Amino acid sequence: MKQAFKLGFIVNPIAGIGGSVALKGSDGEGIAQQALQLGATAKANQRAATALSVLKPYQEQIQIFTASGDMGENCARELGFSITNVYQAPLQSSASDTENTVAALVAEGVDLILFAGGDGTARNICHQIETLQANRNIPVLGIPAGCKIHSGVYTVTPKAAGRVVEMMVTNQLVTLTDADVMDIDESLFRDGVVKAKRYGEMQIPMELRYVQAVKAGGKEADELVLQDIAAHVIDELEDSPAVIGSGSTTAAIMDEMGIDNTLLGVDLVQSETVVASDVTEPGLWAFVQQHQSTSDEPIKLVITVIGGQGHIFGRGNQQLSPRIIKAVGKDNIIIVATKRKLASLNARPLIADTGDDELDQALAGYLPIVTGYRDQVLYPIASPL
Known part of the structure; x- marks a missing residue:
């Protein structure tokens, strides 16, 4: 709907x-x-x-x-x-x-x-x-x-x-x-x-006015855009603990930090240092509970968009379960993607398919997507039909 x-x-x-x-x-x-x-x-x-x-x-x-x-x-x-x-x-x-x-x-x-x-x-x-x-x-x-x-x-x-x-x-x-x-x-x-x-x-x-690097296309231009996205996210995270989701765009953020990432997994990062690699859902939940019991500092969740499909949850990141997403909170989710990737969706909304209908509805709406350094676009999020 x-x-x-x-x-x-x-x-x-x-x-x-x-x-x-x-x-x-x-x-x-x-x-x-x-x-x-x-x-x-x-x-x-x-x-x-x-x-x-x-x-x-x-x-x-x-x-x-x-x-x-x-x-x-x-x-x-x-x-x-x-x-x-x-x-x-x-x-x-x-x-x-x-x-x-x-x-x-x-x-x-x-x-x-x-x-x-x-x-x-x-x-x-x-x-x-x-x-x-x-x-x-x-x-x-x-x-x-x-x-x-x-x-x-x-x-x-x-x-x-x-x-x-x-x-x-x-x-x-x-x-x-x-x-x-x-x-x-x-x-x-x-x-x-x-x-x-x-x-x-x-x-x-x-x-929207596309920047020349995105219009030009090609691997070199995309690498420059990813560096800009990474710089924005690093500034936003500061010293906050962060769950970094899977994908090449999020991998570029960790590369910019100079730390190893799990391309097809989920990592925990704080102060540009890996806290834990390839973390399971139970491991993430234990970390979230322990952190929230001892600190008021929010946990950030950095995720990207699956190209061509538009999923942000429910494809390739099942470690990010409904209870973890709810604990982190919608306002602490940072979505990153290049404008090229978003444009390839041909105006189709992004999809949140967490397996929890109530959570999917709560995530639906318009959210900012980080597309460069201090450059964001609004894009709609939909729950599954």
């Missing part, structure tokens, strides 16, 4: 409302009310609808999670999408309502947070994600609806935001990258002073 794309959706209804009446934005106490009194009209929902309209052909494949009323529900419902309300918003929403909605969407485990607003809205979302220490696996994407769009988390037009989400829904490769969240001081801006500041960064999906 195909997993529905879980789209988090937030609209800041008053974003940009002060622009048409020369108030330079909507931030600040009383600014929105002043703008309305001057004859301004709110257009954020209109711009959000432009983005969502691109996705209408895929309504059966998308479940939208949002806040009530003008913070998302009305816009999405009018376009015929399936809606789940995760937050009850007041008639006059504020920055705290945006942050509360983000918290609810993170708890829901959405695949993407799509929001309409300006730099102030981006700041609110960034602040809440950092406060929650939310997993960076939840990317965000901004629909430009404010007066100030200095942040790099926005697309160039509302329709462009819809196109990027369309790529994700249709299983095309979408690169993940970190983008700066910027804002200016509106009170100074109204006095003619532009003072911009970086407030943080969030992970966003971008249209």
